[in-house]
Amino acid sequence: TANLRDAIAALEALVTPPRDxxxxxxxxxxxxxxxxxxxxEDAPRRVRAMEDAGPETLLHGDLWPKNVFVSMTDGAQRARLIDWDHVGAGPFSYDLSTFLYRSAAEERPWLLERYCAAAERAGRRLPGTGELNLLFHTAESARCAHCILFDAMAALNDGAAWAVEELIDYGRWLEKLRPPLPE
Structure with missing residues (x-):
């Protein structure tokens, strides 16, 4: 919520945009x-959903299909992750939402089924589709708010015209953002 609050404050301060x-x-x-x-306005509900979804876990931080490769080990397929320079801790939904949103829509149910099966083998049961969609949408929205904050600050402090263009793009992207899974 801090990034969201700060993104709003920075955009509100950006009443006079750069000349260009x-x-x-x-x-x-x-x-x-x-x-x-x-x-x-919806932040309290989203925070509760994240708290109810379980403890923080190790995150890759940049989990999208190009950072995953699959190899055969002992006759079984094994996924391997590369590019760990954004590693950190946070809710499981952060990495999973990144991966799902950057995967083809028709692949998302299959990918989620595999993830849920692996989580259940580890003793963790994930919430239903509606709750997952809220968690995934929240993670994507938080990433977007983070980017908006930094672009608004670049426009405010440096008069960066590129940042204004990116803010316009983020607005279009956020308008189109929908939950990743069919309900």
């Missing part, structure tokens, strides 16, 4: 603020 900002920025900024306000 496109004329569409003012409207895009207002729409983006509206989306962030909605996320802020």
């Amino acid at each position: 900002a496109p004329p569409t920025f003012a409207g895009a900024r207002e729409r983006l603020l509206h989306q962030l306000y909605l996320l802020r």
